[in-house]
Amino acid sequence: MQQLLAPKNFYLWSGRWLRPVAWATGLCTLTGLYWGLVVAPPDYQQGDSYRIMFVHVPSAWMSLFVYAVMAGAGAVALVWRIKVAEVVASASAPIGAAFTALALMTGSLWGKPMWGTWWVWDARLTSELLLLFLYLGYMALEQAIEDRRTATRAAAVLALVGAVDLPIIHYSVEWWHTLHQAPTVTRFGAPAIHGSMLAPLLVMALAFFGYYVSLLLVRARCELLERERTNPWVGEVCRGIP
Amino acid sequence: MSGNTVSEFFSMGGSGFYVWSAYGVAAVVMLGLLGSSLAWHRRLTGQLRNKSRRSASAPPVALDKTGGDWP
Structure with a gap:
């Protein structure tokens, strides 16, 4: 574990794991899409439009999860100055921003036929929009500071302060009874969703998770190469000398 | 499955526009980010x-394995 924290070891280790993770992700994606779009029955109230759920819910889950990883890695970077934690935080930001944007856009496309509107200033929607701004602010702040390591640490402070939005998003549907529905999967007791729809949802969630891990590895490797470019190991691995 | 034909599948019970737009935008965003990340890695390596080859063949760093008259 400790050895993995050395940039070169992490680079080589992530290179070995990328391919199997990517293959598993592709398999989950194809299975999830077929299951969700073809096999799963239409909803008795929403008809077929509920199938947007299979991309909307995983995006929304991942938007929170990636932020938690980003803020957690940022905290580790602040306290212990571990380079691998720094690149994990940096590499996560654009992926998390993409998931957040997707959750908002697919939610809008689901809201129009179901609620009759693209957007409302509902607590859940507003706090998720704030999450998007937090991601964008994080990336802007990182770009604005010349030295990469200083930039990551400054952005980590922003990420930690912004982490207060995560519980707000999660509990927003319970604290304020507005338009967005309450959770049906993560509530205590049995989920309020039928197994024929829950199973493809979980497969798609796994696919989105795998997508995040794959992309995180690719982007973290890039960040490592950028930051360590003056270090001899970078030239060696790029020339194929392990 | 809601319908038996391909056109019924694509119409998604009348909400085809919303369903396919949602899946479309997800595909574009996710594949776009994947493509740009892979391109970044390729460009960097x-x-x-x-750069590494140039500095390896430069005289003061005697790492050139092809031999030559350098000690």
């Missing part, structure tokens, strides 16, 4: 490989 290419650059650094060239």
Whole structure:
């Protein structure tokens, strides 16, 4: 574990794991899409439009999860100055921003036929929009500071302060009874969703998770190469000398 | 499955526009980010490989394995 924290070891280790993770992700994606779009029955109230759920819910889950990883890695970077934690935080930001944007856009496309509107200033929607701004602010702040390591640490402070939005998003549907529905999967007791729809949802969630891990590895490797470019190991691995 | 024919599948019970737009935008965003990340890695390793080769063949760093008259 400790050895993995050395940039070169992490680079080589992530290179070995990328391919199997990517293959598993592709398999989950194809299975999830077929299951969700073809096999799963239409909803008795929403008809077929509920199938947007299979991309909307995983995006929304991942938007929170990636932020938690980003803020957690940022905290580790602040306290212990571990380079691998720094690149994990940096590499996560654009992926998390993409998931957040997707959750908002697919939610809008689901809201129009179901609620009759693209957007409302509902607590859940507003706090998720704030999450998007937090991601964008994080990336802007990182770009604005010349030295990469200083930039990551400054952005980590922003990420930690912004982490207060995560519980707000999660509990927003319970604290304020507005338009967005309450959770049906993560509530205590049995989920309020039928197994024929829950199973493809979980497969798609796994696919989105795998997508995040794959992309995180690719982007973290890039960040490592950028930051360590003056270090001899970078030239060696790029020339194929392990 | 809601319908038996391909056109019924694509119409998604009348909400085809919303369903396919949602899946479309997800595909575009996710594949776009994947493509740009892979391109970034390819560009970086290419650059650094060239840089490393140049510095390896430069005299003061005697790492040139092809031999030559350098000690």
